Amino acid sequence: KAGVTQTPRYLIKTRGQQVTLSCSPISGHRSVSWYQQTPGQGLQFLFEYFSETQRNKGNFPGRFSGRQFSNSRSEMNVSTLELGDSALYLCASSFRTQETQYFGPGTRLLVL
């Protein structure tokens, strides 16, 4: 069974731009979660989706948004990028919420 895939793997943007990251979960998994990892703050939860509904949201500004499609694929969007948004963005999927999470390889975003 294929693992979690994330695209793109690397991205360079400038301040003020917006970015969209994509995550395809393991086949059959209906829950997708997003995390931001930075050296200073560690791994921080962004949001969780299950069956196209946002179930949980982390403590991030409204510039961070996400959605999940009927095929369980998920996207997250960051608008008006700031230098501090440079991070590794990780997506994880599970069959249901609160179960074992399987992570994708991540998207490394650099904001200049």
Added chain:
Amino acid sequence: GIQVEQSPPDLILQEGANSTLRCNFSDSVNNLQWFHQNPWGQLINLFYIPSGTKQNGRLSATTVATERYSLLYISSSQTTDSGVYFCAVNQAGTALIFGKGTTLSVSS
């Protein structure tokens, strides 16, 4: 919210040595997972262990939920074990909260 503390923050070992990593959490949890992040950033799920003991090859984990801690044992460490080990927990209906991790370096 719930606090997750991992110790030690850093660990340096020679190949073949054994180690124990600890995760303390401040409240009762529904779910506890251990992950290994390799040098390329990939997080690999090691154990889903809200309570009890599990073993997978050279790795084993024990969670004592009543005392709010979990231990990850690595035996006969290899250089490929290097990386960061994270403990993560959640309570009913809440998001997964990660500790700051233990960075393990195994040299040959």
